[in-house]
Amino acid sequence: MLSSVDQAKELKRKRQFNKRLENLGVYTILILVAILSIYPFLWTLRTSLSTSGGIFEFPPSLIPNEASLKNFITVTEIVPILRQALNSLIICFFGVVGAIIVAALGAYPLAKMKFFGRDMIFYALIATLVLPNEAGLIVNFITVSRLNLLASEVGQFAAVILPAFGSVANVFLMRQAYLGIPAELLEASRIDGASELRIWWSIMLPLTMPTIAAVSILQFVAFWNSFLWAFIVMRDRNLYPLSAGMLDLSGAFATNTRAISAGAVIMMIPILIVFLFFQRYFMRGLEGAVKG
């Protein structure tokens, strides 16, 4: 007959066993979903490195045949992919800086100042989230054409970047950040006679840096990935960002799967690096944007 101590031990062992069994189940599902999520990327990487053999094999393999970087050289020869990468960087840089300036300036009065029409502007911003905007691409196309932006190189870049500055999520994220700063700090500076611009620049902005980082990452990913608007607006194909260039590449050289996959890898590397390094900011920004 078991003593009560033994019974307790037995119970504990049973519970531990159940816990292990559960973890085994959890890991099995997690690994399966992870394979599903990552497999297409590995397949693409493998194809971009292979230089011989069939592209599609039964059974599919993830080990490249005669691995080399030849396909990456080929893709630079058939499309101006380096120029497109530069275009992407230009769009991302000015896009992120501009979006930050617009949101950081615009959200400050909404969070920290009393002024005429504040509630009205706040509700108008919320309204833009729910009002139908299915014809947005059409009207924006007409607007940038009428502003004569499509005639020059700089203009075409501006046409691609400007509409994205209207992001309400950025403004709400910045507003949340300002709201988290204690009012006493602000009042003290105001009593000291500091100008509002000075308060914003030297007190408020430094305190919102984590949010600015989150907004920057979100905007960088958004600008790097978006292709449709650039595809519609840009007359000059040499100005295409990589994302829009991918459409061109896959359309014109559809049979050269190896070169296309090399292009896809070039397109993905920066975003993966940025994402892996700044994941924390990214997730925070995403959660905040939806909560706001």
Added chain:
Amino acid sequence: MIETPFDRKRGERGRVTRDTIIAYIFMLPMLVVKVLFTFWPIVFGTALAFATVNIGKGFSLEWVGLKNFEELFGFGEFAGRGPDRDFWYGLTNSLKYILVVPFIQLLSIGLAMLVNRTIPLIGLFRTAFYVPVVTSFSVVGLMWQWMYNQYGPINFILTSLGLMDAKNPTNILNNPVLALWAIMFVTLWKGLGYYMVLYLAGLQSIDRSLEEAAVIDGANRWQVFWHITIPGLRPTILVCSLLSTISAIKVFEEIFTMTSGGPAGSTYTAMYFIYNKSFGDYRFGYAAAAGLVVAVVSIFFAFINFRLTRGDQNA
């Protein structure tokens, strides 16, 4: 000098006036961009639906009343021709696409619950699930065309399972019956990590002591899930299913990068119609009218969604 209440009031008012000017200077860039690229599209986009746009003449408008809608619905001047079949066919596919919403939501809730625990390597799994979310559809579309290729990995699985003829495999994206479902799967694949993160945030905001109390009171796992987790997640479910319903009706980029509406128009959607009419045929007014119909349909489904996920308030 002694400050009188009158002075203070005047000072206060002066301060508000001064602050108002400063506030609007701060907001000027935001307001200009918002008005130009958000409010104007809503106003002008609605107006366009009642006009024809002359591209050649500096986008000048010619008001045509309800003519665009008559053409879409097939009455008035267009009674003999019947409704625009392309549009209604596309809209049907867009509505069919809503079927992806329950799958994406249930699976991402499940995934969020799986990753909402402190076990080794869990961060790595969360990252892996999120990688598709940060990848552009211009790459996702390409990759999945390869996955669905006649001799690609998906067909390898299907033929191994005996679901497809190994001697004569077909590309699912070339199959008019299956193509739309295959693209829905890609939407699910790309969206899962996004909603997982939102549900994870929702799960972590639920008061843990509620669950613990329920367990002490003898509730089993299913009861905890049903009576504590789900009600706690309700606000997140509402937002997520709303987002995913609206983007299902407006589905475009995955179609554009994978099938261009084919084969035989089987993946043609409402937004594809709008894109074709505007940037293919340059019929901006007609496309805007179709956009307005899609907007009304979206609002209707958003409302249904709201009613379904709000739950029974009296229960």
